[in-house]
Amino acid sequence: MTTNMKYKTKPLDCWQWGKELRLEAYQEFLKGHEEGKLMVLGCAATPYGMLAGLGDFVFLAGEPYGASVAADPPFSIPCMETYEAKGYSRDMCGYMRNFLGSMFLDKYYFTGGSFPKFDFAWSVRHCPAGHPKWHQIVSEYQDIPMNYIDDETMLAVDGDPEHRIDYVAGQYLDTIEWMEKVTGRTYDDEKGIEAMRTYFRNESLWGEICLLNGAIPAPLDIKSMFALMPISMLRRHEKIATDFLTTLRDEMKDRIANEIAAVATERYRMCMLTPPPWSFLKVFRYLETFGVVFVGTYVYLINSGEVKFLLDEGEAVPATVPEERPGWPEMKNREDLCRTIARWRAEHPFQSHLDIRKKEYIIIYNHWHGNAYLLLMNRGCVPMTTSMYDFQRDMQAHGIPVAMFEGNFADCRDIDETGVLDRLEAFLEGQGIQKLPSL
Amino acid sequence: MSAIEKFHDILANRHQYAMDWKERTGGKVVGGLCTYVPLEIVYAAGMLPVRVLGTHEVQDVTDRYLFPTVCPFCRDTLAQGLKGRYDYLDGLAMGRTCSHIQGTFDNWRNYISTTLVYYIWFPCHRESPRAVDCLVGEYTGFKEALEKLTGKPITDDGLDKAIELYNTNRRLMKQVYELRKNEDPPITGAEAMEMVVTSQLMDVVEHNKLLEELLEELPDRKLDRETGLRLMMIGSEMDDIEFVQMMEELGCTIVIDEHCSGSRFFWDEVVPGEDRLAAIASRYVHRWPCPAVSSNFSDRFDRVLKIAQDWNVQGALVYQQKFCDPHEFDIPLLQQMFKEHDIPTLVLEFDVTIPFGQFRTRIEAFLEMAELEVL
Numbered sequence: 021m022t023t024n025m026k027y028k029t030k031p032l033d034c035w036q037w038g039k040e041l042r043l044e045a046y047q048e049f050l051k052g053h054e055e056g057k058l059m060v061l062g063c064a065a066t067p068y069g070m071l072a073g074l075g076d077f078v079f080l081a082g083e084p085y086g087a088s089v090a091a092d093p094p095f096s097i098p099c100m101e102t103y104e105a106k107g108y109s110r111d112m113c114g115y116m117r118n119f120l121g122s123m124f125l126d127k128y129y130f131t132g133g134s135f136p137k138f139d140f141a142w143s144v145r146h147c148p149a150g151h152p153k154w155h156q157i158v159s160e161y162q163d164i165p166m167n168y169i170d171d172e173t174m175l176a177v178d179g180d181p182e183h184r185i186d187y188v189a190g191q192y193l194d195t196i197e198w199m200e201k202v203t204g205r206t207y208d209d210e211k212g213i214e215a216m217r218t219y220f221r222n223e224s225l226w227g228e229i230c231l232l233n234g235a236i237p238a239p240l241d242i243k244s245m246f247a248l249m250p251i252s253m254l255r256r257h258e259k260i261a262t263d264f265l266t267t268l269r270d271e272m273k274d275r276i277a278n279e280i281a282a283v284a285t286e287r288y289r290m291c292m293l294t295p296p297p298w299s300f301l302k303v304f305r306y307l308e309t310f311g312v313v314f315v316g317t318y319v320y321l322i323n324s325g326e327v328k329f330l331l332d333e334g335e336a337v338p339a340t341v342p343e344e345r346p347g348w349p350e351m352k353n354r355e356d357l358c359r360t361i362a363r364w365r366a367e368h369p370f371q372s373h374l375d376i377r378k379k380e381y382i383i384i385y386n387h388w389h390g391n392a393y394l395l396l397m398n399r400g401c402v403p404m405t406t407s408m409y410d411f412q413r414d415m416q417a418h419g420i421p422v423a424m425f426e427g428n429f430a431d432c433r434d435i436d437e438t439g440v441l442d443r444l445e446a447f448l449e450g451q452g453i454q455k456l457p458s459l
Numbered sequence: 460m461s462a463i464e465k466f467h468d469i470l471a472n473r474h475q476y477a478m479d480w481k482e483r484t485g486g487k488v489v490g491g492l493c494t495y496v497p498l499e500i501v502y503a504a505g506m507l508p509v510r511v512l513g514t515h516e517v518q519d520v521t522d523r524y525l526f527p528t529v530c531p532f533c534r535d536t537l538a539q540g541l542k543g544r545y546d547y548l549d550g551l552a553m554g555r556t557c558s559h560i561q562g563t564f565d566n567w568r569n570y571i572s573t574t575l576v577y578y579i580w581f582p583c584h585r586e587s588p589r590a591v592d593c594l595v596g597e598y599t600g601f602k603e604a605l606e607k608l609t610g611k612p613i614t615d616d617g618l619d620k621a622i623e624l625y626n627t628n629r630r631l632m633k634q635v636y637e638l639r640k641n642e643d644p645p646i647t648g649a650e651a652m653e654m655v656v657t658s659q660l661m662d663v664v665e666h667n668k669l670l671e672e673l674l675e676e677l678p679d680r681k682l683d684r685e686t687g688l689r690l691m692m693i694g695s696e697m698d699d700i701e702f703v704q705m706m707e708e709l710g711c712t713i714v715i716d717e718h719c720s721g722s723r724f725f726w727d728e729v730v731p732g733e734d735r736l737a738a739i740a741s742r743y744v745h746r747w748p749c750p751a752v753s754s755n756f757s758d759r760f761d762r763v764l765k766i767a768q769d770w771n772v773q774g775a776l777v778y779q780q781k782f783c784d785p786h787e788f789d790i791p792l793l794q795q796m797f798k799e800h801d802i803p804t805l806v807l808e809f810d811v812t813i814p815f816g817q818f819r820t821r822i823e824a825f826l827e828m829a830e831l832e833v834l
């Protein structure tokens with residue numbers, strides 16, 4: 021573990037393309053209405069490819085927007101202060117606070133111009149404290165219609181699941197009619213199905229890309245993953261994203277075959293469950309000076325991507341897209357589409373209940389050949405943090421070293437950066453990892 | 460002993476009451492996290508449904524399980540389970556609502572050995588016309604699990620009887636609430652709260668009997684105190700009777716409430732129907748919503764405003780379990796609504812234990828200010 025290796029390294033060939041695609045995605049938000057596109061607000065886990073049935077659209081996912089704002093303290097702090105001045109509490113979802121503050125300030129992060137006005141808000145419920153409540157405030161403030169899908173069936177542990185699938189699929193069906201009503205547009209099933217096919221394909225591709233990072237040395241580090249993730253997160257319904265993700269995957273395979281590393285000095289591999297504080301990404305660069313590479317974040321493996329965890333076998337494998345799954349019918353009409361989405365989401369690991377998640381955390385750690393977990397006790401997100409101590413104990417019971425720090429992933433005022441770096445340094449020293457002399 | 464004293468007594472000895480009930484009846488007891496567990500089905504199975512509550516005592520047993528930003532109520536309830544105070548439970552059920560209580564449930568299932576631990580996946584999109592059917596599916600599984608636990612079927616007759624008993628319970632409590640509209644209510648807010656909380660803990664037949672006694676006693680009851688300002692209490696979980704008593708001693712009376720140990724819990728009845736589970740499901744889907752399962756402000760706010768006006772309130776105490784995000788979302792707009800209707804509000808944030816002295820000062824100042832507005 022402590023041997024000092026020096027791997028070959030080089031930038032990704034597709035890096036520039038990725039950067040352009042990411043930029044395009046952000047710029048789309050600006051031109052949406054000008055170009056006659058629907059502007060829709062939602063949460064990143066929403067199967068927004070469905071919206072293609074209504075025509076061209078721009079989907080602004082609240083969390084990545086909140087994360088972008090959070091990464092820029094001079095912009096973020098006034099947003100949060102404005103939000104707080106309205107009487108909202110500091111302990112609520114960190115992403116939401118940045119988002120709503122930016123809306124109240126009427127400042128759009130990517131341009132500094134006015135905050136976008138949405139045509140409607142539509143989202144999966146996703147987090148019991150989260151999106152519908154969050155959108156309720158936007159809907160009230162901007163006077164726009166909102167609707168949502170309650171589909172966290174992965175939380176269910178008892179009873180027969182079929183009625184839940186009926187309920188979720190039914191909500192998707194109802195939502196199509198609702199969208200037709202609020203937009204005055206007619207829904208084109210074919211277009212919706214086609215975009216969702218692409219969406220599933222891209223989720224699966226991103227999952228596969230994350231899994232490839234199990235190779236030693238890791239072909240991608242977490243910073244590059246965060247930079248490329250917006251393509252899978254924001255453009256999941258687009259064929260151009262499939263082209264890019266396929267290229268990226270193939271390039272990763274090539275890097276693996278040729279032992280090309282993301283971090284030349286890789287000697288200690290860490291995994292995370294959640295994102296780090298966005299204003300504190302320097303932690304990764306700093307830890308590289310110890311030869312530490314962060315190989316993946318569970319949440320982004322399964323939130324912008326999809327993998328299948330084989331719990332009994334203790335393996336994680338790329339997810340097969342719905343129409344290639346045995347027993348899953350071809351999507352021919354909107355009923356098939358809605359049922360397929362409901363089933364896909366029901367099998368999605370995100371927010372699956374505690375026991376399953378614990379197993380998945382161990383599986384992915386082994387798959388990524390981790391040396392330790394770094395856990396963020398995130399004061400900015402209840403669902404991700406509620407049972408963190410339990411996860412920590414379980415990991416330790418599996419012999420996994422765990423480093424922890426407390427903070428807020430979206431509030432730069434809520435983290436003691438020096439204290440955290442000291443703690444991490446002490447942790448690494450305890451693991452026999454010192455700062456690399458050559459650096 | 461008056462009915463009010465009996466409620467008080469039972470609440471103070473709630474665990475003993477449940478254990479005695481088991482011994483007297485030979486029945487089993489099922490705990491409920493949140494108020495989304497269908498009492499009617501549990502009771503029809505011959506079991507006693509009891510709401511799992513905390514004690515407002517300082518504790519240090521949940522830190523190994525729940526992150527400190529989980530709401531104090533959820534930490535307190537889990538602590539009770541971990542300390543073995545609910546060891547007499549034969550079952551524990553939860554109706555899905557918020558992430559915090561989900562954490563309590565998950566940890567209960569893993570670390571506390573209750574025979575049956577059951578998760579009812581409540582359909583939170585209550586505006587969806589499909590929610591009731593989904594909940595019937597959940598109840599079908601829950602019913603089967605209870606039948607397995609008792610070894611006896613839950614019959615339609617049993618469900619009818621339970622529906623009728625709980626509807627009666629709700630109606631009787633509403634009658635008591637009606638009397639709180641009086642210029643000088645015959646019951647304090649703390650006493651009313653004891654009545655509602657005991658309805659979550661007692662055999663409904665016995666509670667109904669006490670309610671009937673209470674309704675006989677109340678018309679002649681004169682309180683040895685000034686009513687003072689008429690206040691409403693509104694917010695998340697609230698069963699801190701001591702706090703309400705302290706508050707009422709400062710020269711006000713809580714005449715109405717909107718929280719889950721008050722009106723929100725019992726207001727709506729089951730409309731009987733041929734399909735019993737569907738009738739019960741419809742009640743829980745359409746009941747006065749907890750903000751955790753409501754994404755429509757007017758749904759909750761219209762009802763809040765109506766009772767505030769009907770009970771002629773002169774101020775509102777909005778209290779907030781620390782970190783309870785579902786309620787936090789509503790507070791600024793709720794305050795705005797009260798302001799538009801000239802109802803002064805005070806927002807207090809509660810933890811497992813509360814700073815009584817500090818709260819007393821804030822409440823006194825609020826009462827003075829609200830009194831000036833009334834004058």
Ligand code: SF4
Pocket residue numbers: 083113114115116146147148149150151400401402403404
């Ligand atoms: S899961 Fe966390 S980050 Fe996402 S909306 Fe909920 S509180 Fe916010």
Ligand code: SF4
Pocket residue numbers: 530532533557558559560695696749751780782783784785786
């Ligand atoms: S709704 Fe609020 S008070 Fe109730 S359990 Fe959830 S967080 Fe706690």
